[in-house]
Amino acid sequence: MSTPEQYDAIIIGSGEAGKYLAWHLGTQGKKVANIEDKRIGGACPNIACLPSKNVIHSAKVASFFQRGAEFGIVHGDWHVNMEAVSARRQRMIDGLRDVHLANYAKSKAEIVMGFGRFVAPQTVEVALNAGGTRTLRSDYIFLDTGSRATIDPVPGLAESAPMTHIELLELTTLPEHLLILGGGFIGLELAQAMRRFGSNVTIIERNPTLVHREDSDVTEALHQLFTDEGIDIVTNASVTYVEGTSGKSVIVHLSDGASLEGTHLLVATGRTPNTQNMGLDLAGIKTTPSGHFQVNDRLETTAPGVWAMGDCAGSPHFTHISFDDFRIIRDNLAEPNAAGASRTTTNRQIPSVTFTDPELAHVGLTENDAKKQGIAYRLGKIPMAAALRTRTLDETRGFMKVLIGSGDRILGFTAIGPGVGELLPVIQLAMSANLPYTAVHNLILTHPTLSEGFINLFNTIPKQQA
The missing domain is CATH 3.50.50.60 (FAD/NAD(P)-binding domain)
Structure with missing residues (x-):
């Protein structure tokens, strides 16, 4: 083995958590190597979140053509050009790649294109995409290797x-x-x-x-x-x-x-974590039965000086959760750690949006969760048509519902409707600040907006029994 190149930090994977950590440490003057074997910036800007939403929006435009008469629009023959749909997606990806490259240049974090595997504790060998190898060493190594689509062992699949x-x-x-x-x-x-x-x-x-x-x-x-x-x-x-x-x-x-x-x-x-063929036994890194890196609530692996983030660590498979993994590690690395404080993954909010049309948005407990856990709740629920903005859009399908617990605190919120993902932050803020739902209910909410629907939603909550 050649003499390893010494770095202040090595990050394997340039997904959401990995790239932000690389940029953060780089701007602090650290010598950082960010190893990436496929796509700079990881899955989200290249093949997953953003490209899929780009294509989904093109499909939304297609649906407007199909519904033209409903809105009083007369149009002639039209058709979908999938080459143009794909080209629009690729233009966005190319622009995002330029943004990523600029961030690496600005932070002075080095991007190393190749596959990284451990050859000893704190030591990583990179099989370079361009040929050859490099051996890197650091006391701080971070794993952000992501996940891939699962192909079940079905005959012929x-x-x-x-x-x-x-x-x-x-x-x-x-x-x-x-x-x-x-x-x-x-x-x-x-x-x-x-x-x-x-x-x-x-x-x-x-x-x-x-x-x-x-x-x-x-x-x-x-x-x-x-x-x-x-x-x-x-x-x-x-x-x-x-x-x-x-x-x-x-x-x-x-x-x-x-x-x-x-x-x-x-x-x-489903998804399979990318944790294979990485020489984990040579570094003392254990995995869970599902194949994820085994981590504690500070995202530390079983090997000293090695952390894991995002999908590969078993975190909920959302880009925004991977970004929060970065923030947890960033803050815990900070010196000094104020009053011994420690950020963890315990009890953090897991908001989600499914970008069907209409959208499905959720944060906190579902009714199923509450019933399984024996948590008492009062339910408020309205059809989306009760949020009058939906009537101006001809998008009245769906509903909003909220679970209210003791002290009038919000336990969970679910909505199906147009753009309801944008409603989550106000609910999340009330939940994280431990505010009663009345803090939102009593706001002056602009008419006609979707958020105005909160007034009608909270009006439906049964009064708490004395």
């Missing part, structure tokens, strides 16, 4: 060359009939988009409902939405084998003897 979200977002031709394995959030977002572009779409879900962990009113609303848009849904479906090739002709066979045939196959059944 891997051989059918199914698409993941990566390949689907890069399509320049429209699938005639898209089969989707998985009725979770990724599958739903992409199913609706491709249907609005003009594909026939069938969702194949192993559980009894779509997004099966959600409350029943949420799953019912999404099922009705997708049925209304002409998407076929098959639930309680156990896949026994797959034959054919995605992009040509593919057949999915089910345990009940039924079979579904399409031209393309998308797999969206």
Whole structure:
């Protein structure tokens, strides 16, 4: 082994947590190496969050053309140009890559393109993409290696060359009939988009409902939405084998003897952490049974001086949670740590938005959660039509609901409606500040906005019994 190059910090992976930590430490004058084997900036700006929302918005525009008469708009023949949809997505990605490169240059953090693996404690060898190797050493090593789409060991599935979200977002031709394995959030977002572009779409879900962990009113609303848009849904479906090739002709066979045939196959059944082939045993880094790096609530691994962040650490698979992982590590590294304070992952808020149309937004407890945990709550709920802004948009599908606990504190909030993700921060602020719901209820809320719906929502909360 060659003499290692010494760094103040080594970060493997340039996803949300990794890149922000690299930029932060670099601007402090630290000598930082950020190792990335595929895409600068990680999945979110290149192949996941932002590109998918870019394509989803194009599909929203397509839906407006389909609904033109509803808004009094007369238009002639129109069609979807998937090459142009893909080109728009790529323009955004190219611009984001320039932003990332500028941030690396400004912070003086070094980006090292290659695959990093441990060859000894605190020592990483990088197989460079351009050829050759480099050996780096540091007392501070941070892992942000992300996750990838899971391909279940179903006979014939891997051989059918199914698409993941990566390949689907890069399509320049429209699938005639898209089969989707998985009725979770990724599958739903992409199913609706491709249907609005003009594909026939069938969702194949192993559980009894779509997004099966959600409350029943949420799953019912999404099922009705997708049925209304002409998407076929098959639930309680156990896949026994797959034959054919995605992009040509593919057949999915089910345990009940039924079979579904399409031209393309998308797999969206879960995520697998990228923790393999990294020489972890040489560094004393343990993984969990699910394959994630084993970490404590400060995101420290089982090896001294090594932390893990984001998907690979088992954190909830959201970019904003990965960013919070960065903030936890950043603040805990700060010297001195004020009054011995320590930031942890314990009891932090996990907000989420599913970018179907309408959106599904959530933070805090669901009704299912509260019932399982034996937590008493009062429920407030209104149809989205009670927020008058939705009537001006002709987007009245959905509802808002809120769970209220003792002391009038907000336990959880869920909404299905247009742009409801933007409603989360005010609820999160009230929850994090331990304010009663009346702090929001008594605000003067602008008319007509979606947030004005909070007034009607909180009006429906039953009075607390004495």
